[in-house]
Amino acid sequence: QSALTQPASVSGSPGQSITISCTGTSSDVGGYDYISWYQQHPGKAPKLMIHDVSSRPSGVSDRFSGSKSDNTASLTISGLQPEDEADYYCSSYTGSNTWVFGGGTKLTVL
């Protein structure tokens, strides 16, 4: 199972919006609505930000939103804040009782 494809880096200024893409195949991203996104700050554990494509866990800011079209999922962060600077990973269930992650995207808030 190959890793999902994410851009290595994205950047934006405070207050702006950015979108991170996550491209897979019909066997993972395109085949299931089980896409989740994780935020990881340096030296910290990953944190669940979005699950089931577009659902937010309790306590996660509504500035974070998710979507999916065909084999590509997307995470959008609106109203960028300095604390959003982190690594972001997408993940998909693959249907054979396995999971796959994206390569990760480093978000820089300028």
Added chain:
Amino acid sequence: EVQLVESGGGLVQPGGSLKLSCTASGFTFSGSSMHWVRRASGKGLEWVGRIRGKANTYATTYAASVRGRFTISRDDSKNTAYLQMNSLKTEDTAVYYCTRTTGTLVNFDYWGQGTLVTVSA
């Protein structure tokens, strides 16, 4: 409060073995599937494997990169999951995290802080 605490990491030579533990608290451990995920330095997260609960006969699945070398087990009486790593390779060097999925959900909602495994001569 849900807590997952990994332990057992360290330095091991190529070809060696190491066993990691993940001790859980704050939730019904026996009802959750437990996963291991790793992150090598400068690389992204990689799903390693999963063990289901007793109701699903403790079934396990693994990533192709570790299948046949790594084994996940659990002891529900101790609220602990384990990752036995054999025939270790330098490319297994990473921070290893335990995490969980619950019920029919397939997202990882709580994570431990990780334990570092270094495979080097």
